[in-house]
Amino acid sequence: MEGMNFDGARLMWDVLQTLITALVAIYVWWTSRSRATTKAIDNVDTRVDQLDRDVRRLEQTLQNQPDYDDIERLRADLAENNRTLAKVSAELVGTTALLNRLHEYLLQERGGK
Incomplete structure (x- = not known):
């Protein structure tokens, strides 16, 4: 038996190592x-x-804000309050005039005695 030729086996081993190294490199690249x-x-x-939380918070805020109907009701209530206040003010003017006349009358009655 002559000496065994390991050149072919060495070549196969080198090819196998290269393939394994290439497969490991591809695996590392793929996983990273x-x-x-x-x-x-x-x-x-x-x-x-x-963003979903922010949108939900904005939607909640918008739902709690008054709409045009609410604002119109507030305006109507304010107008009613202004009319009532104007009536009370007019009545106070009349009451003040009456009290001033009574005061003048009482002052004249006491002054005459």
């Missing part, structure tokens, strides 16, 4: 890529959740 993609998706999910 998917990890980065997952992180980016998680960041987008977080931002979307925050």
Whole structure:
């Protein structure tokens, strides 16, 4: 038996090592890529959740604000209050005039005695 030729086996071993190294490199590249993609998706999910909370808060705020009908009712109530206040003011003017006449009368009656 002559000496065994290991050149072919060595070549096959080198090819196998190269293939394994290439497969490991592809695996590392794929997992790091998917990890980065997952992180980016998680960041987008977080931002979307925050926007959803903000939109819900704005919708709640808008639901609690008065609409045009409420404002018109308030204006009508204020107009009614202004009319009532004007009536009371007019009645007070008349009452004040009456009290002034009574006061003058009483002063004249006491002054005459």
